Amino acid sequence: MTRHITILPGDGIGPEVTKEARRLLEEVAQTLGETWTLEEALIGGAAYDQTGHPLPPETIAKCKASDAVLLGAVGGPKWDHLPGDVRPEAGLLGIRKQLGVFANLRPIRTWPGLLLASPLKPELLDGVDMVIVRELTGGLYFGEPKQRLDGGNAVVDTLHYTRHEIERVVRQAFEIAQNRRKKVTSVDKANVLESSRMWREIVQETAAAFPDVTVEPILVDSAAMQLIQRPNQFDVVVTENMFGDILSDEAAVLTGSIGMLPSASLGSGGPGLYEPVHGSAPDIAGQGIANPLAGFLSVAMLLRHSLGLEAAATAIEDAVLATIEAGHRTRDLAGHDSEPVGTEEMSALVRHEVQRRLNG
Ligand SMILES: NC(=O)C1=CN([C@@H]2O[C@H](COP(=O)(O)OP(=O)(O)OC[C@H]3O[C@@H](n4cnc5c(N)ncnc54)[C@H](O)[C@@H]3O)[C@@H](O)[C@H]2O)C=CC1
Ligand SMILES: CC(C)CC(=O)C(=O)O
Ligand SMILES: [Mg+2]
Secondary structure (H helix, E strand, C coil), rough: CCCCEEEEEEEHHHHHHHHHHHHHHHHHHHHHHCCCCEECCHHHHHHHHCCCCCCCCHHHHHHHHHCCEEEEECCCHHHHCHHHHHHHHHHHHHHHHHHHCEEEEEEEEEHHHHHCCCCCCCHHHHHCCEEEEEECCHHHHCCCEEEEEEEHHHHEEEECCCHHHHHHHHHHHHHHHHHHCCCCEEECCCCCHHHHHHHHHHHHHHCCCCCCCCEEEEEEEHHHHHHHHHHHCCCCEEEEEEHHHHHHHHHHHHHCCCCCCEEEEEECCCCCEEEECCCCCCCCCCCCCCHHHHHHHHHHHHHHHHCCCCCHHHHHHHHHHHHCCCCCCCCCCCCCCCCCHHHHHHHHHHHHHHHHHCCC
């Protein structure tokens, strides 16, 4: 069966990392004897420059007609002056909303070879293996009104959630926990926010249907501290859109670099959207030094969740592990005593390991 994958390179290091992810997909398809069409479409600043809009209608149509979508990253200083509705980031929020991918899964694990790449003590990092389930299509990033008021002297952003939006993502977190260590930590700010109080109620209601899963509500400020202080206590962390955005970048510190964090955004049956957690990294764009592994691990999630190819997904994750164990590092991971490899070299090393596993 032919599968259709749309690739959205975007801006900054987006095209650099999706180029390598595309190579990986092409090689895996060839080795497995699969037929995958890999078509690119415009998003973000690149789309704005060519069409005047960060999410052209053709991109939406292509993505909706796909089995899965792989995205690089969007944004950069070139577009920072634009009004909110045509900024590159609006294109990213738009495609998430259009695809209805309400649950953003962000696995955070430590890699034995990378413990020293983190500024935290190695003994704190031992056994860290969690997944942040971030609500992705509601909350503060989407609520209306969102505007300047009073001649520019006041401003409003709106944090809006429906019961349905909270229930579906919380349920997904419990289902994921059932296949893991059976613990859900729900992060909120229920001492201050009404939305968090409703979130907490729904978590407790949902927990009744999952008696084998332990549930722990925790305030976001404390969660931010504990993520660094005692990270291996977490299994599944479920939270609203903005808290999940912030906490997952914080959790990147545990893994050694944000260049190691993949994500899968899933909805109710449509195409999944797969993307590194990192942004367009304008500070290193165009230098050939970006870490392509968040993109590779996102490809693994795509194969697992959208194409049902668990063995191939595991082969990619094992290949990443083996390449790191062999001592290869991009600049974001390299210590002072090791010579970093570039984006293309890291890609080639991991793809070689993937092929060994798929052929072995
Ligand atoms: N999913 C997306 O498309 C996202 C887009 N952004 C956008 O990206 C732009 C830059 O945002 P920042 O706050 O600088 O976040 P960022 O994630 O792009 O970069 C933060 C730091 O991490 C480094 N970094 C990120 N990815 C890396 C990789 N693969 N390899 C090596 N180093 C890496 C960067 O060099 C930088 O020092 C902004 O316009 C922002 O809105 C930010 C986050 C997510
Ligand atoms: C446009 C932002 C919401 C992107 C981001 O930081 C993220 O999704 O992690
Ligand atoms: Mg973010």
